[in-house]
Amino acid sequence: MTSLLPLFLISAMALGLGACSNKPSQAQLDDTRQHAIFARDPAALQQLERWAAADDADAQRTLAETLAEPATPEAWRKARPWFERAARLGDAHSAFRLARIYAKGLGTPVNPALSEQWLVIAADRKQADARCLLGLHAKSPVNGKPDLARANHWFELAAEQGSAEAMFQLGIAYQDGIGVQRDIAKARDWYEKAARKEMPAALQTLAMAYENGDLGVKQDHIKASELFNLAAHAVHDFESELF
Amino acid sequence: MLMRTTALLGLAGIVLAGCSSSGTSSTNGMIADGTTVDVVLMETTDIHQNVLSYDYYKLADNPSFGLERTATLIKQARSQYANTLLLDDGDLIQGTALGDYQAVIKPVTCSQTLAVHKVMNYLKYDAGTIGNHEFNYGLPFLSQVTNTNFRLNGVTAPSNCGAPNYPQVLANVSNLADKQPIFTPFSILKRTFSGKAPDGSTVTVPVNVGVIGFTPPTIMDWDKANLSNRVYTDGLVETANKYLPQMRAQGADLVVALSHGGLDPSSYSPTMENGSWHLTKTGIDALMIGHSHDIFPNPGVASSQFNNMTGVDNTKGLVNSIPTVMAGNWGNRLGLIHVTLKFTGGKWVVQKDKSSVETRSTKNADGSYVAADPNVSALVSAEHQGTIDYVKTPIGSTDFRMNTYFALLGDVSAVQIVNMAQQDYVQKYIQTNLPQYQSLPVLSVSAPFKAGRNGASDFTDVQAGSIAINNAADLYLYPNTVQAVKVSGADILNWLETSAKMFNTINPASSAPQDLINNNYQVFNFDVMYGVQYQIDVTKAPGSRIVNATYNGAPINPAQQFIVATNNYRASGGGNFPGIDGTKTIIQSPDANRDVLISYIKAKGTLNRASYGATRSWSFVPVSAAGPVRFKTVANQIAAAALAGITVSKNSDNNDGTWTYLVDLSH
Numbered sequence: 001m002t003s004l005l006p007l008f009l010i011s012a013m014a015l016g017l018g019a020c021s022n023k024p025s026q027a028q029l030d031d032t033r034q035h036a037i038f039a040r041d042p043a044a045l046q047q048l049e050r051w052a053a054a055d056d057a058d059a060q061r062t063l064a065e066t067l068a069e070p071a072t073p074e075a076w077r078k079a080r081p082w083f084e085r086a087a088r089l090g091d092a093h094s095a096f097r098l099a100r101i102y103a104k105g106l107g108t109p110v111n112p113a114l115s116e117q118w119l120v121i122a123a124d125r126k127q128a129d130a131r132c133l134l135g136l137h138a139k140s141p142v143n144g145k146p147d148l149a150r151a152n153h154w155f156e157l158a159a160e161q162g163s164a165e166a167m168f169q170l171g172i173a174y175q176d177g178i179g180v181q182r183d184i185a186k187a188r189d190w191y192e193k194a195a196r197k198e199m200p201a202a203l204q205t206l207a208m209a210y211e212n213g214d215l216g217v218k219q220d221h222i223k224a225s226e227l228f229n230l231a232a233h234a235v236h237d238f239e240s241e242l243f
Numbered sequence: 244m245l246m247r248t249t250a251l252l253g254l255a256g257i258v259l260a261g262c263s264s265s266g267t268s269s270t271n272g273m274i275a276d277g278t279t280v281d282v283v284l285m286e287t288t289d290i291h292q293n294v295l296s297y298d299y300y301k302l303a304d305n306p307s308f309g310l311e312r313t314a315t316l317i318k319q320a321r322s323q324y325a326n327t328l329l330l331d332d333g334d335l336i337q338g339t340a341l342g343d344y345q346a347v348i349k350p351v352t353c354s355q356t357l358a359v360h361k362v363m364n365y366l367k368y369d370a371g372t373i374g375n376h377e378f379n380y381g382l383p384f385l386s387q388v389t390n391t392n393f394r395l396n397g398v399t400a401p402s403n404c405g406a407p408n409y410p411q412v413l414a415n416v417s418n419l420a421d422k423q424p425i426f427t428p429f430s431i432l433k434r435t436f437s438g439k440a441p442d443g444s445t446v447t448v449p450v451n452v453g454v455i456g457f458t459p460p461t462i463m464d465w466d467k468a469n470l471s472n473r474v475y476t477d478g479l480v481e482t483a484n485k486y487l488p489q490m491r492a493q494g495a496d497l498v499v500a501l502s503h504g505g506l507d508p509s510s511y512s513p514t515m516e517n518g519s520w521h522l523t524k525t526g527i528d529a530l531m532i533g534h535s536h537d538i539f540p541n542p543g544v545a546s547s548q549f550n551n552m553t554g555v556d557n558t559k560g561l562v563n564s565i566p567t568v569m570a571g572n573w574g575n576r577l578g579l580i581h582v583t584l585k586f587t588g589g590k591w592v593v594q595k596d597k598s599s600v601e602t603r604s605t606k607n608a609d610g611s612y613v614a615a616d617p618n619v620s621a622l623v624s625a626e627h628q629g630t631i632d633y634v635k636t637p638i639g640s641t642d643f644r645m646n647t648y649f650a651l652l653g654d655v656s657a658v659q660i661v662n663m664a665q666q667d668y669v670q671k672y673i674q675t676n677l678p679q680y681q682s683l684p685v686l687s688v689s690a691p692f693k694a695g696r697n698g699a700s701d702f703t704d705v706q707a708g709s710i711a712i713n714n715a716a717d718l719y720l721y722p723n724t725v726q727a728v729k730v731s732g733a734d735i736l737n738w739l740e741t742s743a744k745m746f747n748t749i750n751p752a753s754s755a756p757q758d759l760i761n762n763n764y765q766v767f768n769f770d771v772m773y774g775v776q777y778q779i780d781v782t783k784a785p786g787s788r789i790v791n792a793t794y795n796g797a798p799i800n801p802a803q804q805f806i807v808a809t810n811n812y813r814a815s816g817g818g819n820f821p822g823i824d825g826t827k828t829i830i831q832s833p834d835a836n837r838d839v840l841i842s843y844i845k846a847k848g849t850l851n852r853a854s855y856g857a858t859r860s861w862s863f864v865p866v867s868a869a870g871p872v873r874f875k876t877v878a879n880q881i882a883a884a885a886l887a888g889i890t891v892s893k894n895s896d897n898n899d900g901t902w903t904y905l906v907d908l909s910h
Contacts, residue, residue, distance in 0.1 A: 031478055031513040038463045038475040039419060133826065140822040165815065165825055172819045196548045198535075201817045204721065208767060212696055219697075222307050229573070230536055232722030235811055236465060236833060237516070242825040 024051050029062040036066050052082060057089035064094065076107030087118065092125035099130060100241070123154070129241050131158035132166040136242070139169070139178075148179025159190075164197035165242055171202065175215070188215045195230075200238050203231035274448055278586040279594070280438035282450065283324040284499060286570045286578035287313055287331050288533030291338025291376070293573040294359050294623055296615060299340035299634050300716035306612040308573035310362055312605040314616035316577040317366060320603070326436040328452060329366065332533035333374025333503035334572075335359055336388065340712070344630040346380040356405030357388050358626035362619050364408045369432055372456030372501035373413040374534065378466040382473060393425040394418050395473050412456035412501065415482040416474050425474055428486050429455035431493050438586075450584065450591060453495030455486055455527075457502040459534065461516045478513020479504070483525035496584065496591035500527045505535035505569070506562060508553040520554065523565040528593050529580050530567040538576060538602055539569035560600025568600050576602045637709035639844040643852035645705040645718065646883060648876045650691035651745060651760060652906060653863070654887035655771060656856040657703045657718055662687040662773035663855065664843030665808035665836065669727045672830055673806065680729065680806060680829065684794065686774035687808040688738070692720040694766040699877050699900025710844055719837040721767075723810035727830035728823060733801035736789055737821040738770065739777055739861075743788040745769045749781045749908070754870040759906055768818040772807070773860055775799065780864035781908070790864055810836050852886075859888065866908040878902040 024032070029051070036044035048066055051059035064082035068075050080101055086094035095118050101108060102115035122130035135154030138147045152173055158166035171190035174183045188209070194202035206215070207227035213219035287310070296309030306312065321327050336342060336359060345351045345358060356364070363371070377385055383398050385391075390406035395418060414428035431453050438448040460476035479502065490498055505517035515521075519532045532539065540560035541547040549557040560566055560580070570578030583597035605613050620627065645657040655662075666687040673680050693703045705714045730738075745768075747761045759781065777792040792799045806829070814831075816824045844850070873894060878901055884891045891904040 026510060027478070027512050030515075031481070034460065034463070034476070034478075034514050038471070040472070136824050136826055140824060168816055169824070172816065176819055178819075192546060199815075201812045201815045204723075204812050205817060208765070212765075214765075225305075225307070228722055233536060235722065235724050237461075239831060240815060240825050240828065243828040 023056055024059060026058060029058055033062050033066045037069050052085075055085075055089065057086040057091040057094070060086035060089070061091050061094045061097075064097070068097075073107040076101060078107075080107060087121070090125070092122055092127040092130075095119075095122035095125060096127045096130045096241075099133075123157075126157075126161050128158050128161035128163035128166070131155075131161060132163040132169070133242060135166060135169060148173075152179045159193070162197065164194045164199035164202065164238075165240060167191075167194035167197065168199055168202050168205075171205070184216045188217070191215070195227075198230075198234040198238055200231045200235040203227055203234055207231055274438075274446075274586045275441055276586055276588065277441035278438050278446060278448060280436050280448055280450060280584050280591075281324070281326060282436065282452070282497070282582045282584065283320065283327045284529055284531070284568075284580040284582065285317060285320055285327055285329045286531045286533075286568050286580070287329075287574060288503075288531070288570050288578070289334040289374070289536055289572035290331070290359065290574050291334055291572065292336060292342035292359055293339055294341060294362055295620055295627055296612075297627070299630055300713055302631065302634065302713050307606065308575050309605075309615065310359070310366075310574040311615040311619035312613050313574040313577055314362075314366055314619050315613045316603050316605060318616065320577065320579060326434070326450075328369045328432065328434070328499075330454065330499065330501055330531055331363065331368055331371035332501050332531045332570075333372045333456075333458065334376045334533065335363075335371070335374065336385075337376040337379045338573075339630075340634050341626060341630045342380075344633045345626060346384055348633050349629060350384070351388065351405070353387055353401060353404040358623040360388065360405070360407050361622050365618060365622055368407065368409045369452075370410045370412060370430060370454040370501065371407060372454075372503055373411060373416070373426060373458055374503040375459050375462045375465060377458075378462055378469055381469045389426075391426055393474075394421060394423075395425075398473075410454070412454055413458060414455050414486050415457050415460065415477045415479060416462070417477065419473055419475055426456070428482075429453055429490050431490065431495050448586075451494045451496045453490040453493075453498045455483070455490065455498065455500055457482065457500065457504065457518070457522070459504050459516045460514050460518075478511075478515075479518035480511060480521050480525055481513055483522055483527065487526050497529065497582065497593065498527045499529045499531065501531045503532075503534050505532060505537065506539070506549065506552060506555065506567075508555070519567075520562055523554075523563040523567070527565060529582060529598075530562060530565050531578065531580075532567060532569045533572075535569070536572040537569055538571050539567060540600055540602070561598075564595065566598040566600045568602060570602050571604075574605065576604050578602050634712045637711055638715065638841055639710045639848050639850060641705065641707055641710055641850040641855070643850070643856050643886070644707050644883065645703065645856065646880075647691040647694045647703040648880045649884045649887055649889050649891070650694055650771070651766070651769065652874065652884070652887075652889050652891070653859050653861060654884070654889060655773075655859055656852070656887060657705070658689050658691055658771045659773060659858055660844070660850065660855050661689040661719055661836070661840055662771070662808075664840045665689065665725060666773060667843055668725055668832075668834070668839045669806060669808040669830060672727070672832065677829060683729070683804050683806050684774065685727075685806045685808060686735075686772055688770040688772045688813070689809075690767050690769050690771065692767050693717075694769075695876055695901070696766055702877060710850075712841060715837055715841045715844065719840050721810070721812070721836075723812055723836045725808065725830070725832040725834050725836050725839055726811050726814035726828055727806055727808050728814050728827040729804060729806055729829045730822065730827055731801060732794075732799040732803045732805065734822050734827070735772070735775065735799055735805060735807070736792060736801065738807075738823065739772060739779075739789045739792060740786050741818070741820045742768065742770045742772075743779045744785045746779065746781045746788075748784055749866060749868060749872060751782055751866050751868050753868075756871040756873055757868070759872050759874045765818070768820075770809075770813070770818075770820075771860055773858070775860060777861050778864045779861060780866075782864075782866055857888075863908050865910060868908060872906045872908055874904045874906045875901050876904065 035041040048063045052063040064079040068079035083094040099119035102111040135151045139151035155166040174187035209215040210220045210224035298305045390404040392400040410430035413426035440446045502519040504519045506520045507517040511521045542558040554563045566580045568578035570576040581599045583594040584591040894903040
């Protein structure tokens with residue numbers, strides 16, 4: 001018996017062929033996502049769905065983020081298959097998202113083993129938060145002894161990819177001599193790098209250093225208050241994805 | 244036919260100009276090719292309601308910021324240059340107690356003008372844009388104080404409300420229903436400037452300066468509650484591409500973008516927070532930026548984030564060849580972009596090689612500050628006093644003195660109230676938002692942030708009596724937000740052990756004097772945990788000092804799960820507490836710890852020591868030391884220690900406002 005291909009599959013394939021020449025840029029994806037969420041534009045959501053159906057990992061990830069935006073279990077449940085598709089196509093951020101979904105049980109039961117698998121894949125693909133997390137797992141393992149050299153190694157790799165939390169951890173490492181020789185100048189340098197990424201804790205660390213004359217800086221109340229003001233400003237904008 | 248006539252008229256104009264007896268003449272709109280005009284675009288940004296050089300939490304002057312001092316720089320620049328425009332880059336109406344006073348406590352009415360806008364009008368600003376913080380007080384308030392009709396249901400169209408006298412431009416925030424910008428997207432400022440004719444004489448020339456405004460698209464996340472379902476944002480580049488042609492068509496000779504956003508050279512996205520770098524490629528002539536509270540250009544400063552940024556010249560102030568300026572924040576700088584235009588082929592052309600950019604500080608080279616313009620404080624004296632009165636208004640009262648003189652010996656008089664406020668907040672938050680954790684105990688930690696590190700005045704001291712907002716600022720010093728973590732009993736014990744590094748290891752057998760406090764350990768990392776009981780044995784090495792740690796009278800079970808209320812610094816890894824590294828956070832609240840404390844005190848009203856200041860979480864394990872154990876704190880406070888159940892005696896006066904006391908650890 002011949003089975004006719006369902007109509008939607010045919011159109012999907014056609015779209016797939018068509019989309020090869022019309023791959024949306026990240027800017028287009030972001031704009032469409034913004035309109036789908038904030039402008040409540042159903043056409044925008046449909047456009048994202050069309051692009052995602054065409055095996056475009058970036059589009060699939062963007063669709064997943066859009067579906068996940070309400071952050072309810074139902075939203076995560078709808079988003080997860082698209083994160084999975086994107087991750088299977090090699091998307092690093094989607095792999096990290098899956099690691100988090102399974103770690104926290106977002107719209108699906110908690111699954112530590114699956115979470116760890118995706119975390120390693122994401123880190124392998126240079127995803128910054130995943131690398132930072134592997135560093136934190138090595139530094140403060142649930143079971144077993146800390147492996148500080150490994151932790152610092154992951155922090156350095158994560159810092160290379162722009163993880164502010166990893167830069168902050170390296171600041172701590174050099175300040176307290178954790179797995180490395182204590183080096184106040186290097187510590188301050190790492191805190192400053194994290195501060196440039198507007199990580200509030202790093203800004204506050206530097207503010208308190210100027211307040212008290214720590215970390216090798218001269219006491220400077222004006223500079224301290226400037227940094228506190230930056231920390232206060234940053235705290236509204238900075239949201240960590242590590243937890 | 245028309246063109247030839249125009250050319251003839253133009254010639255006539257020049258001849259007439261040459262005949263005029265004074266050095267200056269009007270060209271009646273006909274400008275000779277080769278005429279030049281120098282224009283100085285001045286920028287302020289991120290004023291954040293710092294109108295006066297005054298710190299409302301400390302109730303003290305602070306000359307390092309304040310629009311009243313920027314006013315002096317503006318005046319100086321205007322006396323230096325003939326052709327100036329004064330522009331503000333946003334984040335103006337929110338940021339200090341003055342902002343809260345005028346928006347929330349005693350909301351400004353339609354017939355009144357915000358104090359900061361009064362000053363902007365006095366300073367004769369030419370235009371301004373809208374920063375992300377302008378949205379913090381909601382759309383109705385913003386509509387009223389800018390006298391702008393947003394065409395939104397539930398936002399009454401304002402009618403002649405007090406507002407800035409200058410155009411406020413914002414092109415990338417639109418009304419969801421009609422898809423049009425809620426503010427004027429751009430404005431063409433028609434100015435008459437003093438230029439130089441080809442023969443060197445001074446001529447008056449018309450120049451049309453187009454100004455267009457942008458705000459971070461990320462306001463949709465930051466102010467979701469205020470903006471959702473009402474407005475939406477477009478990307479900066481898309482918006483510029485839409486409106487710049489209109490601006491040129493309407494005669495803009497110079498296009499200046501007022502972009503409330505920093506510089507980020509990474510790939511463009513319409514949703515990126517700091518899109519200003521990408522704006523430079525859309526055809527603008529000059530760029531004003533802000534939002535990141537930084538200085539650009541910042542030549543010679545090694546730590547400047549702009550030193551090695553792609554496309555950026557941190558000495559000349561160029562971003563992809565476009566002159567760009569960011570003038571710090573809170574009024575501590577004035578930005579200046581110098582542009583020269585030359586009339587060429589019938590239009591004004593920017594002479595790119597003649598542009599220059601600088602920022603001027605209100606701080607002089609010798610460390611002093613420029614004088615404030617006295618007219619500014621006169622204009623806002625009522626609002627200023629009103630804010631001071633507000634900050635001094637009692638929010639509650641205490642029958643006991645809350646101080647940190649002996650916090651390191653166990654006195655919780657200044658710390659317990661903070662912990663109770665945090666615990667209460669987190670308990671309520673969990674009930675509402677995280678019911679899956681309802682059965683877990685909620686503890687809290689806080690540290691005595693001021694405990695003498697910087698001398699005798701570096702302590703918290705709130706007298707018995709009324710508590711006002713400035714007292715709350717004394718009780719909670721840092722700009723933290725409330726966060727909570729989910730941890731195990733083992734994590735709790737590690738937490739306490741880490742805090743206990745505050746003390747030196749005391750050798751009970753030694754008859755030599757020993758200092759109790761380890762000065763290498765930061766007092767802001769001495770977390771006092773509320774909701775548990777524990778003791779600290781200072782004769783043991785760090786890491787082995789916590790004994791008798793109990794919860795509800797029973798030893799803390801290492802496997803039991805707890806919620807601990809804390810702040811963003813601690814929860815994200817500050818202080819390097821084992822395992823408290825960002826991975827255990829379950830609550831990231833936008834509410835400041837200080838504001839949570841204020842709300843709690845308001846709710847409770849009268850605080851008595853028995854309920855709010857006497858629950859000592861910890862004490863030292865009794866030690867019979869052979870020699871003196873010393874502790875340094877403010878002079879003459881033995882009575883304050885006694886009230887907290889701590890016995891000390893005087894050892895010596897340090898003649899700096901502090902005494903060295905002797906601590907009896909044997910009880």
